[in-house]
Amino acid sequence: MEYILLLIGAVLVNNIILVQFLGICPFLGVSSKVNTALGMGVAVIFVMTLATLVTSTLQKYVLVPLNITFLQTIVFILVIASLVQMVEIILKKMSPSLYKALGVYLPLITTNCAVLGIAIKVTEQPIIAAHGFSIIDSTIYSIFIAIGFTVAIVIFAGLREQLELVSIPKGMKGVPISLITAGILAMAFMGFSNLV
């Protein structure tokens, strides 16, 4: 039950893009078609889960015992960057078909602030208060957050596909009209705000 509430909270109430403003770059950059948006979403689910698993393990068994949490930012960004590189190399060798589907999105994820943002956020306060800081909870939460990312980016890509067909004033073309669309989508998501 706790985890169902967590899922609803992460996907609808605290949607990572539309409420927390993390990962806006891929949200605006790779959302012109539904298919590419879906590919990006799956890649983010994959990387975010792995990254949070590794960073929260590091936090629990290395940074806190050695009392060097002030190095958190440097350690996390290096771990995430090398993790993405490693995943890319392993996928290329092990499963060329999956690499073909996700390959283009993987390098982009290093600069996705959502991955680092969630890795830092889960260390700040426990996900489920009764459990304290738990690696399993953090990882599950990161999966849910990444699902929220995918939901938002796919809906937004659907809207943008429709936007291509209408005539828009010159200055509004491109990013400005996308942002205004995102604003209206965020308003729709505000309807969920008291759900949990």
Next chain:
Amino acid sequence: MSKIKILTKGFFKENPSLILVLGMCPTLAVTTSVNNALGMGAATTFVLLMSNIIISLLKNVIPDKVRIPCFIVIIATFVSMVDLIIQGFVPALSESLGVFIPLIVVNCIVLGRAEAFASKNTVFDSMLDGLGMGIGFTISLVLIAAVREVLGAGSFMGWQFIPSDYNILIFVLAPGAFLVLGFIMALVRHCVNKVEEKRKSKMCATK
């Protein structure tokens, strides 16, 4: 390019967030009040300035193949410094900016300037470039924050001048960020287009 131009190009013509569309996450997230925007702008400017200086000093030492990880380590060092300084001296600001201070590491503006400018130019030019881009980023943050704070909270830098009954709350919430940024960006682009057109027609006339 003249020195003045290197400094001022970041203000409007190549404004990082309004024209180049870089660093969108902090632009949307911290602009709920002008004070937050100023704090974030100052922190980013410091990181940009320092990382540009160090990277342009080390540009001949860093091997080309591993330059991106090297840049990230340099940037992350300054971000950690800024994080600790803000936590120590302005705890209220640290509370309201939260996770977005450590996230300056993945702000595309900083890495973008390191890659596109500091790794190719002299120390002094890189310093001017970092400063100019930082100021340009701060200008756009303050512009957005001013609109959002006045409409959404009826105050400016914490000074309340519209009673709270008449505030349009949605502007300080998430949708307001997207809407205000969208409209300001459209306005700026429209003005830039107009100026370009005027310049073009003038050139034709003199010919």
